Amino acid sequence: MPEAYAVMIEANKRILGLELYDVQILGAIVLFYGSVAEMKTGEGKTLTATLSMYLRGLQGTGNFLITTNEYLAGRDAEEVGKVYRWLGLSVAVGVKKYEFDKEIDKKVVYSSDIVYTTHSVLGFDYLLDNLSVEKEKQYISKFNFVIIDELDSILLDMAQTPLIISGAPKVQSNLHIITDVFIKSLAFDIDYEISEDKKSVWFLEEGIRKAQDYFGITEILGESFKELYRHLVLSLKANYIFKNKRDYVMM
Template sequence: MELTKIVDRRDYHILNRNLRKVNRLAPQMAALTDEQLQHKTVEFKERLAKKETLDELLPEAFATIREAAKRVLGMFPYDVQVLGGIIMHGGNIAEMKTGEGKTLTAVMPLYLNALSGKSTILVTPNEYLAQRDASEMGPLYEFMGLSLGCRAGEEQEELKPHDKRYIYQQDIVYTTNATLGFDYLIDNLAETVDKKFMPEFNYVIIDEADAILLDSAQTPLIISGAPRVQSNLYGLVDNFILTLEEDQAYKLDEKRESVWLTPTGIAEAEQYFSVPKLYDGTHTELVKHINLALRAHLLFENGKDYVVRDGEVVLLDDKDGRILEMTKLQGGQHQALEAKEHVEITHNMRAMASIT
């Protein structure tokens, strides 16, 4: 709900016309009993089934949920919130300052779009907001006969596909951008149909759109997995590297940023591993492991680039020297460091899927 821009005068007039309609309907909705107000949800769904559109329903649906919010939550959306809801229903971005009530604003377009029976999702930047907003707005949706799911929280980390499917089948779902992104990847990696759980996407509101679509999108979400076949060359190649002499078998550049075998080093490798020609294209894995081991010994320094803690190679931040938890070098480089330090060699992980 950030960065709104009214594109032209036509948009401005449509917004204000809808706002006037919502306000005109307010006394009519206030006169309804709770049962009559709740029945509006059934009525709207029937009208949609008869080919009436969501845009046609908007003024009355907004007026209905507005009155319901007053009764259930004790909060009556202001005109600026109604305008924000109309803007978001149209697929546009609405800028609202802190304190203007974004959580309540989102309820109106969420309610309207959930009437279609199709997937309706609100995405927030973090789990706290998703859980808080779902908890605060849940009684309102329940009052109006809609179901609510919240796909956020540590307790959901081990959910099975059928549990996730149940959550996503609710009329309205609150979640986070990271959870939704990872769920999308996991669903697309499913081996069988019964392990899939995502709905067909229909309508979503993104809270803090600038943070999610710009800032967070700079770091991709990655699902890693261990290949079934793991290399057994790390230890063997590490022993070979220890037999080499600098300037004879390998060279370092002046800035110590790259290292390579000399012709002498290539000859020693061919003799050590009993291969006729190291670079004939049939020994690419061996060449790769030699390069990784050379880098591990000559370009990575214990105490500067990493430390060994409790039998593990742990990386250090090159800016402030802090330990980088849950972070490993890719492409086998981390395993080469483990071989160098004679600790247990962990599985080499590779990216199976990623998305921003």
């Protein structure tokens, strides 16, 4: 460890012109052994992570730095990627920074020594890998080492939203289209309400009444219409709670 950390400290100084402080080196030691390092804003988490990532990267592929959003993943990889490459390691970004960016080659990404990505993209790629029956469509070879930025947010807050990949239903339905049109016509605080933490949403009495009028039924909460009501709840969440690229991805 001392030799590898010394190399990375010197590389950061030569390539980026940045010198690490003692608190950053101590944080990197803590991270290497799989413990939680709490650092305040401005203490330099990006550089702190480079020491552990470099040492683990020397062992080969399967090293991930997971962030909460695409911007941070792209920014950090771009900022310190040149240092890793100067030292002979391959670095990749597992997410698109902008919608109009070209599609990512997952085989190239996951064969890199170090990968910067988000929790949701890595989670979905892992699920897709396990669903694939063809070896050539399985990209994640192993997990050697992982650093999670904003640990409390990812493992506590965002973990409350499951990552779900659904297959095609046996009977095709256009309920999701119809319910989406209806949900978009509703008004906040009149027809539905959202919790303070923005993680739950539910119909108000007026929203239930409008739904029954819209679909021409009298008891939408009854057993006969449970599939319709399920679609309405899902559409309500999709429109006002879930965010594309954060809670789900379009395939």
